[in-house]
Amino acid sequence: MLKRISNWSISQKIAISFAFVIFTGSLLLTLPISQLPTSEATYLDNLFTSVSMVCVTGLFTQSVYESYTIFGQIVGMALMQIGGLGLMTLIASVITRFKKRIGLRNRLAVQEGINRGDARGFREYLSDILKYTAVIEGTGFLLMSFRFVPLYGWGRGLFTSLFLSISAFCNAGFDNLGNVSLVDYVHDPLVNFVITSLIILGGIGFSVWFDVTKSIKCFSAKKGKRSLRIFFRSLSLHSRLALLVTVTVIAVGMLFFVAVEYNNPDSIGTFTFPQKLLAGYFQTVTMRTAGFATIDYTTVYPFTLFWFVITMFIGGSPGGTAGGLKTTTFAIVVLMLYNEVRGQSNVNIAHHTIDKQLVRQALVIFMALLGTLILGASLLSILNPEVNFIYVLFESISALATVGVSANLTPTLGRLSQAVLMFLMFAGRIGPITLVDSLAKSDQKVPDVEFSKGNILIG
Template structure:
């Protein structure tokens, strides 16, 4: 079986590795040792939870708090960690640390899984991913312990802090405390800012970490003491674009949310201004694919939900634990349209020209994601005609972009609708194109044939 696996395509290896973890996780969550005596979770519920955890989404049909023992929640943490970093990434890290060698096909599969374009410094790159992940999650765990240990006691407080740190960094959105996410901590600065920091660090991408870390070491090591503007320019084009687009989305989302919901008594209308800003910041960050919530999304205005849909669709940055279209892909599409309106044939960013191949890839990814969303939303609408369309769209985008926020709809859906949600979560985690490519058996080589030029009226 392993010999056959090694001969599979990159897409098949990625899809199969996630499917294997999901199936194993669903079995472990179904064991009696994982289930509370009062649990109502069936195998279908456990399978849904396993998919949601491995795909780092956060949607559930039965909550973690009401269904799983400490053992079951430990399994959940492992599933989120594996889902966030990728099974093949973890296996490759172990192999390389043991001085083992990986075949070219397996190396390519891991590179594809972590969105790394080349194999230079491959072993060090994988090792650094694990080191940075451990340091960031440990820091988040210690900071959250300041709040939860006095409130819950040492054992439960430490466990809750660890669970939340892993869940937030992996952009999973699960919590072990109940059915209302972090609503009880909407006014708690420590919980809000630690969780959002973990979400951003997990979703910004591994390569951005290393790029920023390298520049910071250079800056504080007095080897290079430029201004902050020069410091930012010293980062790679990818890092600058990922950080810049992320900041713009967060700032614009914060302004829109606070402006629209400012006087809404059901959401943040009764909050003080600083509390409104903090709530707005948290919702904007969590919509980047995290899945936590400090307010009830059924209480916000329809425009706010629609803006959330757009934010979720864009998602986080490549090469991290986030989902969605990705910030850099969105930037390329936006700049392509902008340059086209100006009559500029090339896509230029910060004195760099993006290749036509990458522009084409960005549009293919966009159309694949949009097509999957339209199909999934259509099926859910047909199956649930009594539900407002905005809530159907909100839930579908949340699943496909692996965000996991919910307007309390998913647990009320029928099993067929929940199965659609599961497919959307899986497709969103590995990518619609990767999912389709893994299912298609290519029997013949495709030749890139060019015929005589044809003319079609456009627009």
């Protein structure tokens, strides 16, 4: 059996590792020790929660607060942590920690899971991921304890801070406060900025962390002229593009949200201007695959929901805990269209030409994600014809991009509709292409045949 597993394709190993954790988590959440006496969660509810936690989404049919004991919530934290970093990454980290060797196939599977292109410094890279994760989550836990310990006491306050820190860093979006996420803390700067910082750090990608850290060390030791521009140019092309798109999406999204909702009395119309900016900043950051909310999304205008759909589709950056299309993939597709309009055959950025194979892959990922979204939203719309389509689309992309925000629709859906959401969450976490590839026969070779050139009119 082990020999057979070792011969599985990389996509199969990634898909099966997530499926295994999901099934195990659903069983653990179903145990009596995990359930509150007043819990109404059935096994299907626990399965949905397990899928959502492992796929770091945040959607639920029964809330964590009303369903699970401390033990059940600890299981939830473990599922979110495993889902955020990936089971194979954690196993490989433990193996390499004890100076054991892992096979080439498994190493490639882990590299695929963390979006790492080469195996240089593999052991140190995995070790650094765990160290940075512990430091960032620990810092978030410490800062949030200043808010929740005075509110709930030492025991519950510290546990709540830890739960939220892990959930935010893993971009999971779960909380153990109640049924309305962080709505009660919409004007709290500490909670807002700590949560959003954890979301951004978790979603920016492991490689960007290490690149920025390395550049800071070199920048600090360097003598002579120093400037932010010089520091930015010292970063790799990937890091620069990921950071630039991230900042742009957050800034533009915040301005759009505040401008559209400025006078909406049901959302932020009664807030002061600084409170509106804070709410706009939080919603834009959380839409990049985090799943927390400080306002009720049923109160915003339809255009705001549509803009949120676009933000969720873009998602976070590769190699982190975020989902969605990914910032760099989105940038390559946009640059491809821009250069095509200008009549250029190459995709150029910052005096670099992107490899055409990479551009092709970005376009394939874009179309695969869009196609999966259309399929999921269509199925949900057919199953729920009475629901406004913008809410169906909002819930669909929230599941597929592993965001987890909700317009209070998921708990009201039937089991078949919830199954569609579970499929979207799973496909979004491992990637639609990886999912399809994992279902294909690993030994089936498709020849790369080239025939005579054909001519078709387009446009």
